[in-house]
Amino acid sequence: xxxxxxxxxxxxxxxxxxxxxxxxxxxxxxxxxxxxxxxxxxxxxxxxxxxxxxxxxxxxxxxxxxxxxxxxxxxxxxxxxxxxxxxxxxxxxxxxxxxxxxxxxxxxxxxxxxxxxxxxxxxxxxxxxxxxxxxxxxxxxxxxxxxxxxxxxxxxxxxxxxxxxxxxxxxxxxxxxxxxxxxxxxxxxxxxxxxxxxxxxxxxxxxxxxxxxxxxxxxxxxxxxxxxxxxxxxxxxxxxxxxxxxxxxxxxxxxxxxxxxxxxxxxxxxxxxxxxxxxxxxxxxxxxxxxxxxxxxxxxxxxxxxxxxxxxxxxxxxxxxxxxxxxxxxxxxxxxxxxxxxxxxxxxxxxxxxxxxxxxxxxxxxxxxxxxxxxxxxxxxxxxxxxxxxxxxxxxxxxxxxxxxxxxxxxx
Numbered sequence: 001x002x003x004x005x006x007x008x009x010x011x012x013x014x015x016x017x018x019x020x021x022x023x024x025x026x027x028x029x030x031x032x033x034x035x036x037x038x039x040x041x042x043x044x045x046x047x048x049x050x051x052x053x054x055x056x057x058x059x060x061x062x063x064x065x066x067x068x069x070x071x072x073x074x075x076x077x078x079x080x081x082x083x084x085x086x087x088x089x090x091x092x093x094x095x096x097x098x099x100x101x102x103x104x105x106x107x108x109x110x111x112x113x114x115x116x117x118x119x120x121x122x123x124x125x126x127x128x129x130x131x132x133x134x135x136x137x138x139x140x141x142x143x144x145x146x147x148x149x150x151x152x153x154x155x156x157x158x159x160x161x162x163x164x165x166x167x168x169x170x171x172x173x174x175x176x177x178x179x180x181x182x183x184x185x186x187x188x189x190x191x192x193x194x195x196x197x198x199x200x201x202x203x204x205x206x207x208x209x210x211x212x213x214x215x216x217x218x219x220x221x222x223x224x225x226x227x228x229x230x231x232x233x234x235x236x237x238x239x240x241x242x243x244x245x246x247x248x249x250x251x252x253x254x255x256x257x258x259x260x261x262x263x264x265x266x267x268x269x270x271x272x273x274x275x276x277x278x279x280x281x282x283x284x285x286x287x288x289x290x291x292x293x294x295x296x297x298x299x300x301x302x303x304x305x306x307x308x309x310x311x312x313x314x315x316x317x318x319x320x321x322x323x324x325x326x327x328x329x330x331x332x333x334x335x336x337x338x339x340x341x342x343x344x345x346x347x348x349x350x351x352x353x354x355x356x357x358x359x360x361x362x363x364x365x366x367x368x369x370x371x372x373x374x375x376x377x378x379x380x381x382x383x384x385x386x387x388x389x390x391x392x393x394x395x396x397x398x399x400x401x402x403x404x405x406x407x408x409x410x411x412x
Contacts, residue, residue: 068364071326071378073315074281080196081215082163083224089191092152098122105217118210121145126198145207146198153192163192164227174232177239182225200317201281204247208279212244230372231257231275251343253305263288272300282311283376289395295409299402302348306337329383333357334405351407358401359383
């Protein structure tokens with residue numbers, strides 16, 4: 001399942017809310033009656049002083065316990081899109097052919113800076129991690145744009161796993177934005193083209209914008225459909241163009257699906273998890289302990305998109321070359337939520353008298369089967385001054401945080 005966001009009564013509401021309603025209704029029908037578990041601390045309390053001198057293995061244990069609380073952004077991002085080409089597998093286009101396609105698509109805008117930068121990215125092969133730039137490397141002029149890889153694969157390989165599982169393409173939700181003709185054509189698309197870019201989070205994540213521009217150009221030229229390996233969604237060229245990342249980051253909500261799951265930590269309740277934060281060099285996010293009230297889950301979706309917007313800004317690459325680490329406490333503002341939806345008409349419903357901000361902390365959780373492959377997910381909890389205490393009640397805090405930023409909506 002994937003998050004759904006749509007416009008409702010002139011406000012920027014989660015798209016595909018009808019699907020979200022159906023999905024959550026199914027979860028509610030199958031799940032147990034919501035219960036309130038006894039409070040569980042996020043980490044062991046650290047308020048009791050040791051009665052004996054610490055041993056070396058105690059120090060190691062403390063260091064290991066602290067690691068999930070340290071969130072570090074990627075200093076180099078690698079992200080791919082997979083294009084499903086019509087007909088039989090074909091060789092990958094050459095760099096000169098991609099260059100010509102971009103020049104034809106933007107024939108009247110060749111002097112535009114981003115078109116020029118895209119042409120430079122196409123000409124720059126993907127570099128192995130750890131390999132320094134050559135003295136004359138054009139990266140010196142555009143340090144956020146590191147390289148592009150171009151690969152062709154058959155949809156059904158002779159050995160090894162497929163890049164896209166058939167069950168993913170058969171999922172009606174993951175293909176919900178395809179037209180009937182596009183969906184019918186899936187069985188005839190036997191060749192895959194992978195466009196993979198390396199870039200850094202600078203200039204409004206310019207590398208991602210340029211990669212999406214190239215994908216749009218090639219998809220339109222070759223009649224391809226576009227598959228996102230992290231969200232598992234497949235979409236046509238028109239839908240992909242409508243969702244493309246804006247220079248203002250004003251449509252972050254279009255880039256980051258928010259997916260509902262039952263929450264095993266709190267039986268009968270739900271958690272929302274983001275998909276797609278990898279493209280911004282960030283961990284994915286999860287907010288758990290939520291009731292099965294659709295209006296509250298919608299507020300939580302706004303909240304998570306606001307935090308995603310804040311994470312993208314906080315994760316901007318340090319030009320000095322140092323990895324950027326997330327502060328222990330991050331403040332989510334109502335303005336972050338509105339910024340994530342600012343590319344859409346209407347506005348988010350505003351509360352009367354609430355503080356419009358809340359402080360949060362992120363803690364990495366263990367990987368789970370539904371997570372994006374090889375990508376970290378961090379749970380959203382209260383700052384450690386509260387969440388480390390034995391009496392911490394996450395259910396109470398999560399609702400407080402939503403109320404502080406967005407107010408309490410009337411139940412649907």
